[in-house]
Every structure is written in C-alpha cells, then in structure tokens.
Amino acid sequence: xxxxxxxxxxxxxxxxxxxxxxxxxxxxxxxxxxxxxxxxxxxxxxxxxxxxxxxxxxxxxxxxxxxxxxxxxxxxxxxxxxxxxxxxxxxxxxxxxxxxxxxxxxxxxxxxxxxxxxxxxxxxxxxxxxxxxxxxxxxxxxxxxxxxxxxxxxxxxxxxxxxxxxxxxxxxxxxxxxxxxxxxxxxxxxxxxxxxxxxxxxxxxxxxxxxxxxxxxxxxxxxxxxxxxxxxxxxxxxxxxxxxxxxxxxx
Numbered sequence: 170x171x172x173x174x175x176x177x178x179x180x181x182x183x184x185x186x187x188x189x190x191x192x193x194x195x196x197x198x199x200x201x202x203x204x205x206x207x208x209x210x211x212x213x214x215x216x217x218x219x220x221x222x223x224x225x226x227x228x229x230x231x232x233x234x235x236x237x238x239x240x241x242x243x244x245x246x247x248x249x250x251x252x253x254x255x256x257x258x259x260x261x262x263x264x265x266x267x268x269x270x271x272x273x274x275x276x277x278x279x280x281x282x283x284x285x286x287x288x289x290x291x292x293x294x295x296x297x298x299x300x301x302x303x304x305x306x307x308x309x310x311x312x313x314x315x316x317x318x319x320x321x322x323x324x325x326x327x328x329x330x331x332x333x334x335x336x337x338x339x340x341x342x343x344x345x346x347x348x349x350x351x352x353x354x355x356x357x358x359x360x361x362x363x364x365x366x367x368x369x370x371x372x373x374x375x376x377x378x379x380x381x382x383x384x385x386x387x388x389x390x391x392x393x394x395x396x397x398x399x400x401x402x403x404x405x406x407x408x409x410x411x412x413x414x415x416x417x418x419x420x
Contacts, residue, residue, distance in 0.1 A: 175361050182358035183401065187216070189351035193255065196340045196347065197248045201239050210409045211238060217402040220395055225382065228253065243329050251336060251344075254289050257282050259348040260379060267376050278380040296330050362390050 191212045198208070215234050219227030228249050236245030264279045275283070300323060307320050337344070356375055363370030366389060374390070381391045 175365055179358060179361050179397075182354055182361060183398070185354040186351055186358060187212075189347045189354060190216075193344050193347035193351065194248070194252050196344050197251050197336060198235070198239075198244070199340065200336065201244060203238060207238065210406075210413075211235070213402055213405050213409065217399060217406055220399050220402070225253075243332055247329065247333055247336060250289065251333070254286065255341070255344045256348050257286050259345065259352055261286060263352075264376065264379065267372065271373070271376075276380060278383050281383070293330075293333070296326070300327055300330070359390055359394060362393050366390070366393075 191209070194212060195208055203211070211234055215227065215231040218230045219225065221227065222230075232245040232249040234245075235248050236242055239245065261279070261282055264276075264282065268275050268279050304320065304323060307323075359375065359378060360370045363374065368374075368390065370390065374388075377388065378391055381387050387395070
C-alpha cells in the first residue's frame with residue numbers, strides 16, 4: 170500500500186514518454202498534414218506492434234502503415250529511417266561515453282547503432298556529389314537504353330534525397346530535443362518500476378535496459394515496463410476502435 174503513490178507518477182511519466190516520442194514522429198511527418206486523430210491512432214497501433222514484436226522489427230509495420238496513410242512509399246520508408254536516426258543519435262550520446270569509460274570498449278549494441286548512424290550519414294553526404302558526377306558522365310557518354318534506365322533510377326533517388334532534406338529542414342533540433350527528453354522521461358519511469366521492486370536503477374541498469382531492447386534476455390524491470398506499456402496501449406487502441414465504430418454507426 171505504501172508504494173501506491175508510484176502509480177500516478179508512473180502514469181504521468183508513461184504518457185510523457187509517449188507524448189514526446191509521438192511529437193518526434195509527428196515532426197518528421199509534419200508536411201503530410203495527417204489529422205491529429207489519424208496520427209495518434211497510427212502511433213498507438215504501430216507502437217503496440219513494436220512492443221509485441223522483438224528486436225524493433227515492428228518498424229517495418231510502422232513503415233507499411235505510413236505508406237498506407239500517405240500513399241507514398243518514400244514517405245513511409247524515410248520517415249521511419251529518420252525517426253530511428255535521431256533516436257539512435259541521442260542513444261549514442263549516452264552509450265558511447267558509457268561503453269568507453271565503464272566497459273573500456275564498445276558493446277555489440279553500441280557498435281550496431283554506431284554503424285547504422287554512420288551509414289546513414291555517409292549515404293546522405295556522398296549522394297549529391299556522386300549524383301552530379303554520374304549524371305553528367307552518363308549524359309555525355311551514354312546513349313544506350315541501359316544508360317537511360319540508370320539516369321531514370323538516379324532521378325528517382327534524387328527525389329528521395331530532396332524529400333529527405335525537406336523532411337528535416339528546420340526541424341532537426343526540435344526532433345533531437347523530443348528524443349532527448351523522451352529518453353530522460355523513460356529513465357524516470359524505469360526508475361519508478363525499479364523502486365517498486367526495491368531494485369537499484371542507475372546508469373549501468375539503464376545501459377543494460379537499452380541493450381535488452383535488441384536482445385533476447387530481458388530483466389524484471391524491462392519485462393514489467395513492456396507488459397504494462399502493452400496493456401495501456403491495447404486499452405487505448407480498443408478505445409480508438411470503439412469510438413471509430415460509434416462514428417461510423419452514427420452516419
């Protein structure tokens with residue numbers, strides 16, 4: 170009974186975490202002008218699936234849902250990649266110093282996240298000069314159908330590149346802030362759960378929690394947080410579906 174005060178604190182923290190993550194993803198999709206109701210429903214159902222499926226494979230479902238809502242493949246894929254990119258950037262600001270100072274080397278989780286981040290940056294930075302060079306070369310030297318097909322493919326990639334640039338133009342710092350405060354709020358929520366079980370939760374445990382997201386082994390705090398999160402999101406999802414049913418019935 171003496172721990173009941175943790176329940177409202179947990180709920181406040183939980184909704185703060187998801188409000189910030191939702192805002193981060195909304196900023197990425199801002200130009201698509203989705204209604205708030207449709208976006209919130211999309212976020213809840215894709216986040217629920219992401220928690221249900223391990224190793225963050227639910228991001229594939231999120232991309233599929235965005236494609237279905239926006240009718241645009243590049244929006245679906247790039248919005249998810251950019252959302253993961255900024256989230257990974259914030260995680261590495263914590264994980265890299267922790268691994269190097271505490272572990273004296275990189276963990277496999279940090280290594281994978283670092284490779285993903287550097288790969289995205291490399292592709293983004295090298296695309297425009299490579300595109301300009303190859304485009305000029307092919308226009309001058311290639312008159313075959315194969316050359317025309319390559320030029321066509323390059324123009325499609327150029328559209329994706331321009332869309333990516335416009336997608337984050339002027340919003341990247343807001344997205345980073347949402348991600349940073351989201352992880353701070355999540356740390357607080359996990360600290361409350363650990364307090365309920367009378368477990369210690371500090372920097373070491375938080376690093377272990379992040380690694381557990383991408384592994385099979387889950388600690389008690391992780392399992393509890395995941396289970397409660399899925400229950401709350403399922404209730405919200407069913408509520409949205411019920412309200413949608415009532416609206417359709419009223420028409």
